[in-house]
Amino acid sequence: MSETNQASSTSGANGGSILNWASKSGDFKRQDSVFRNFISKQPGAEFPPEKDRYHLYVSYACPWAHRALIVRKLKGLEDIIPCTSVHWEMLDKGWRFATKDEKLPGDNVTPDPLHPDYTHLRQIYFGVKPDYNGRFTVPTLYDKKQNKIVSNESSEIIRMFYTAFDDLLPESYKSVDLFPTDLRKDIEETNEWTYHDINNGVYKSGFATSEEAYTNACLTLFKSLDRAEAHLASSQSSQRGPYYYGAHLTEADVRLYTTIVRFDPVYVQHFKCNIRDIRSGYPHLHRWLRHLYWDLPAFRETTQFEHIKKHYTKSHKQINQHSITPLGPEKDILGKEEEVSAVEAALKAARQ
Numbered sequence: 197m198s199e200t201n202q203a204s205s206t207s208g209a210n211g212g213s214i215l216n217w218a219s220k221s222g223d224f225k226r227q228d229s230v231f232r233n234f235i236s237k238q239p240g241a242e243f244p245p246e247k248d249r250y251h252l253y254v255s256y257a258c259p260w261a262h263r264a265l266i267v268r269k270l271k272g273l274e275d276i277i278p279c280t281s282v283h284w285e286m287l288d289k290g291w292r293f294a295t296k297d298e299k300l301p302g303d304n305v306t307p308d309p310l311h312p313d314y315t316h317l318r319q320i321y322f323g324v325k326p327d328y329n330g331r332f333t334v335p336t337l338y339d340k341k342q343n344k345i346v347s348n349e350s351s352e353i354i355r356m357f358y359t360a361f362d363d364l365l366p367e368s369y370k371s372v373d374l375f376p377t378d379l380r381k382d383i384e385e386t387n388e389w390t391y392h393d394i395n396n397g398v399y400k401s402g403f404a405t406s407e408e409a410y411t412n413a414c415l416t417l418f419k420s421l422d423r424a425e426a427h428l429a430s431s432q433s434s435q436r437g438p439y440y441y442g443a444h445l446t447e448a449d450v451r452l453y454t455t456i457v458r459f460d461p462v463y464v465q466h467f468k469c470n471i472r473d474i475r476s477g478y479p480h481l482h483r484w485l486r487h488l489y490w491d492l493p494a495f496r497e498t499t500q501f502e503h504i505k506k507h508y509t510k511s512h513k514q515i516n517q518h519s520i521t522p523l524g525p526e527k528d529i530l531g532k533e534e535e536v537s538a539v540e541a542a543l544k545a546a547r548q
């Protein structure tokens with residue numbers, strides 16, 4: 197297939213429609229990422245750390261890509277690894293690049309600077325591997341020197357960012373350690389259920405095509421949100437906060453944040469995750485979320501609500517046929533000391 201044909205083909209990789217993600221039983225299945233290489237300082241490594249050699253393709257809408265954007269900023273890698281965000285719209289040909297006339301919020305929402313004739317992300321994948329039959333996902337970490345994709349797995353991309361480029365960084369960024377040795381075991385254990393039940397759990401709830409699959413996913417999701425809330429309640433009450441693991445910002449915060457910040461504006465209604473919302477049902481998660489958003493620029497500046505709301509509601513026609521974006525909630529995120537009126541009233545009553 198020529199690249200132009202590849203960009204215009206409407207069938208997804210592996211033969212089915214690009215929007216068809218559920219299995220026969222109605223359960224949502226996320227495919228494993230295909231490119232799983234690592235940038236490494238080892239002599240002779242295929243992907244050595246070098247300034248301006250790798251390009252990160254993301255979408256501001258996507259929670260998996262959001263992990264990479266946050267860590268890239270926390271580690272001061274913005275000049276070392278340039279980045280392009282696709283447009284929020286993902287239709288039957290997959291993610292597309294913004295045109296030069298489209299002005300969208302957020303840094304680097306532009307046509308592909310490396311391949312100005314490309315219209316869609318899938319062209320990067322086919323340009324690297326013409327017989328590629330996986331999904332065309334963000335984040336994608338691309339090596340422009342070798343025309344190869346290093347990785348399209350966010351959990352591994354962020355771990356590369358933690359240390360691979362440290363020799364090129366000033367001490368202030370080198371010392372940022374999101375995966376400290378003494379917390380590794382705890383973080384891995386938390387990742388396991390946070391990933392399956394929360395990060396991916398919202399998708400399992402939203403893309404289920406049977407009542408049973410939806411009910412199971414949604415109940416599991418809320419059980420795990422309760423668990424995260426209880427964890428934060430104990431760490432915050434013992435004055436160890438404000439992060440998931442006390443005084444130290446870690447990978448656990450990054451991985452939970454990208455789902456929780458999308459929860460009230462999108463997942464509650466679009467993915468039917470509506471047993472409770474964060475702002476009125478989870479006070480400790482709400483406080484933790486707003487601290488990250490309002491006090492840490494790496495979180496706030498990489499959170500682009502217009503991309504988030506429009507992507508989900510206008511791209512998933514199988515869920516929202518007419519692509520109407522709901523107006524609420526009234527604020528995408530509340531101010532640091534602000535509460536919904538019912539919470540405000542309850543707090544006032546408790547103080548009296």
Ligand SMILES: N[C@@H](CCC(=O)N[C@@H](CS)C(=O)NCC(=O)O)C(=O)O
Pocket residue numbers: 214228229257258259260261290331332333334335348349350351
């Ligand atoms: N396991 C991957 C998942 C990435 C992923 O599924 N990204 C979504 C956007 S939120 C995507 O690009 N989907 C396009 C598709 O599946 O066609 C990761 O964590 O990097």
